[in-house]
Amino acid sequence: MKFFVDTAEIDAIKELHALGMVDGVTTNPSLIAKSGRDILEVTREICDIVDGPVSAEVVALDADTMLAEGRKLAKIADNIAVKVPLTWAGLQTCKALSDEGTMVNVTLCFSANQALLAAKAGATFISPFIGRLDDINIDGLELIEDIRTIYDNYGFDTQILAASIRNANHMSECAKIGADVATAPPGVIKAMANHVLTDKGLAGFMADVEKAGIKIL
Ligand code: E4P
Numbered sequence: 001m002k003f004f005v006d007t008a009e010i011d012a013i014k015e016l017h018a019l020g021m022v023d024g025v026t027t028n029p030s031l032i033a034k035s036g037r038d039i040l041e042v043t044r045e046i047c048d049i050v051d052g053p054v055s056a057e058v059v060a061l062d063a064d065t066m067l068a069e070g071r072k073l074a075k076i077a078d079n080i081a082v083k084v085p086l087t088w089a090g091l092q093t094c095k096a097l098s099d100e101g102t103m104v105n106v107t108l109c110f111s112a113n114q115a116l117l118a119a120k121a122g123a124t125f126i127s128p129f130i131g132r133l134d135d136i137n138i139d140g141l142e143l144i145e146d147i148r149t150i151y152d153n154y155g156f157d158t159q160i161l162a163a164s165i166r167n168a169n170h171m172s173e174c175a176k177i178g179a180d181v182a183t184a185p186p187g188v189i190k191a192m193a194n195h196v197l198t199d200k201g202l203a204g205f206m207a208d209v210e211k212a213g214i215k216i217l
Contacts, residue, residue: 001175002052004161004183008035008042012186013049024052026127026163026183028083028107029059040076047077053125055105057083058093066093074102081105081124086114091121098122105161112146119156125181129164130174140164144177168192 002023005016008031016022025046032039043056056076058069070082070093081103084090094104098121105125106118110133118126128147130140147160159180165171168191174182208214 001179002181003189004053004055004181005189006031006163006165006183006185008032008037008046009186010042010045010049013046016186016189017049021189022050022052024054024079024081024181024183025050026055026083026105026161028055028057032057040073043073043080044076047079051079053081053103053105054079055081055083055107055125057107058085061087061089063089063092063096066090067096070097070102070104071100079103083107083127086110086118091117094118094121094123098124107163110143112143112150115147115158115160116150119151119154119158123158125159125161127161127163127183130162130170131164131166133164134166141170141173141177144174144179148178168194 003021004024004026005013005022006026008027013025035042047054056073058066060066060069066084066089073082074080082097083105084093085108086106094106097104103124105127106123107127109115109126109128115126128143133140144162161181161183162174162179163183165182165184165188168188171182171192
């Protein structure tokens with residue numbers, strides 16, 4: 001499973017990238033607003049760091065303006081994936097951009113039917129939002145499973161990009177189901193390293209290091 005990092009914070013991207021943990025980046029208007037940066041400028045900077053797909057989201061609601069925005073975003077770098085919402089206008093924009101050879105990430109997906117439409121419209125990535133479904137008591141991981149089954153049934157090339165990931169457990173569950181990509185905030189990726197027994201075991205080893213005066217350097 002590929003790891004995308006869900007942030008527009010340059011330092012966080014650089015830190016994870018140095019460890020080989022970043023196969024791509026996703027942003028959205030809320031993350032751009034949080035960064036306090038200009039969308040074109042910060043997206044260009046991210047593309048200079050990361051070779052893999054960098055999702056940059058359109059902000060218009062009608063297809064014509066979305067397409068113009070998408071074309072402008074796509075000019076930033078070769079690894080831009082234009083992110084469009086899963087609306088009818090978003091699907092029209094997805095089809096037009098993918099026909100032009102631009103990668104498209106269709107976002108705000110909350111149902112298997114929406115994912116089916118995105119695949120038919122030529123999406124490179126579909127972004128089902130796990131956490132926001134869990135927030136309303138619907139099993140987000142079940143949606144990932146359903147989309148996996150449907151895409152495999154018909155051989156769709158669209159990659160499942162599990163999004164709205166809120167905890168480390170979501171990451172391993174997505175990997176078990178067979179999501180192609182998971183995008184998560186830097187804190188969730190780092191939290192995957194944590195285990196209470198690792199902490200306990202290390203504390204025991206350190207106590208013995210102290211007791212025996214073990215030194216290496
Ligand atoms: C990524 O593409 C999504 O925009 C993001 O994962 C949404 O996460 P949230 O539901 O925690 O805001």
